[in-house]
Amino acid sequence: MSMDILQEKIRQKKNPTVAGLDPRLDYIPAHILEEAYAKYGQTLQGAAEAYRLFCRGLIDALKDIVPAVKPQSAYFEVLGSAGIAVLEEICAYAREQGLYVIMDAKRGDIGTTCEAYAAAYLGGIQVGDNTFSPFDCDSVTVNGYLGTDALKPFTALCRERGKSIFLLVKTSNRSSRELQDLIAGDRVVHTIMADLAIRLTDKEQLLGSSGFSAIGAVVGATHPRDLQALREKYPQLFFLVPGYGAQGGKARDVQYAFDQFGHGAIVNSSRGIMCAWQKIEGSDGRDYQEAARNEAIRMRDDICRFVKIL
């Protein structure tokens, strides 16, 4: 099971964090923008080239520190096909470097549409005699509002191809409470999603040798009490934890995502790492790789003050 692979990569690097790749033009140093625009002009192609250079640079700087990267699909989609071509390349490059790739796409649909999403990110498509996997990620984030139907094509690929998914359970944003924290019967809505993950894990035999299901859960760092309650209630669910840093989550908050062995969770930072160079006084961004690397190390050490990975 793929969650075993992620847990093992975390253990090897002694680092339970994932670097989010959420590129925006205003995060990218001027010298990269200049190089990209010189090649393709101030066009979608030019912007995509800047994303490509920036993300590859980040991967190079971080690959021996972090076990995983999480590209956020939205930022590439806004550049249209030029952005998606770069997203394909970035996923492939990150995997070549031994990184676990979690596509943050929050997809959710039904029937053959959901099959197409699962095939796009975790599987492949047959064209005549050939099979292609445009992204071939290790994992993808999934929205379960539509119920089990929205998960099954993904879990089929977890089983067949050793992939994993992260189901949205309790997200890090303020308005997450509007639906996710409501009480339905004797359960909170977000635990209904977690229960669904457990039910499918049993039914489709998705438990790995690490003790974690191939279906993980997204649980925000900004709700430490929920994090703690969910950790206790769902020992089989691996947590992807957004909200550290820019959104206000602290190391002492995210410690509750982990079990007593320091296993079972990975904490994301996107802007904190990508934009680290912008916090250095007088930086023109030529040091963005060093700045990102230093921040990734700082974040690892910050979290590892509270979490000992066995």
Added chain:
Amino acid sequence: MSMDILQEKIRQKKNPTVAGLDPRLDYIPAHILEEAYAKYGQTLQGAAEAYRLFCRGLIDALKDIVPAVKPQSAYFEVLGSAGIAVLEEICAYAREQGLYVIMDAKRGDIGTTCEAYAAAYLGGIQVGDNTFSPFDCDSVTVNGYLGTDALKPFTALCRERGKSIFLLVKTSNRSSRELQDLIAGDRVVHTIMADLAIRLTDKEQLLGSSGFSAIGAVVGATHPRDLQALREKYPQLFFLVPGYGAQGGKARDVQYAFDQFGHGAIVNSSRGIMCAWQKIEGSDGRDYQEAARNEAIRMRDDICRFVKIL
């Protein structure tokens, strides 16, 4: 407001249906596949070319019958950047033909990520001195599991650029009941989503001159009782109704989506129209356009037996 535009297009064509563009290789006639593969081989590019020819052909055949098309993003994503390039072209081509374009992407995220999704499908991105809108659809489907935060960047563009969105309320699939039909307090979960649409409509002044909000709701044809209850409870919400035809929804079921003027809803058919040629005995698919057109006319007339559009 953009929902006024959709209502007007429906009134002009006296047809409250939308043709879903959900291309798959096994829906496409052999002569199109041959032409595409001859040009680009059995590659993602070749498959994308087949999608392009097929979808353009469908738009040509349907443009004077249906008021709107609904491309399903998943089927293009699975072809990677080659598929997305075709999706961009199809959206532009459909709009040139006067069709209302609803991107079925079911996106939902927070903060700057959600801004990027909204910009991708309804807005644009600035690159240096230039602005680009890779898809520039009229509308997009949105998943509200994350709460208001997942809607605001979209509603901002509804206001500023006359766009619309369709929020997932009660979907057509079987397992939709797992979350959407639960009772939370005195409300069913799916009405919590509808209430959220109403609240935002008031707060952001999204009501159009047709009496409908720029925030519409996805409500499946497969639950006629829910459809009826929701129509009565939410007169301001325009409904996008999937599930007619292949999924089992009948014309007599979908009539409940409309108000007494025959307004306020649009019913989708994807496979029924796209694959109409496969139901013609002995067809080699060269008649796929005629078959699609005939099915679109049949569907229109089927629904208009129950719905009179004033």
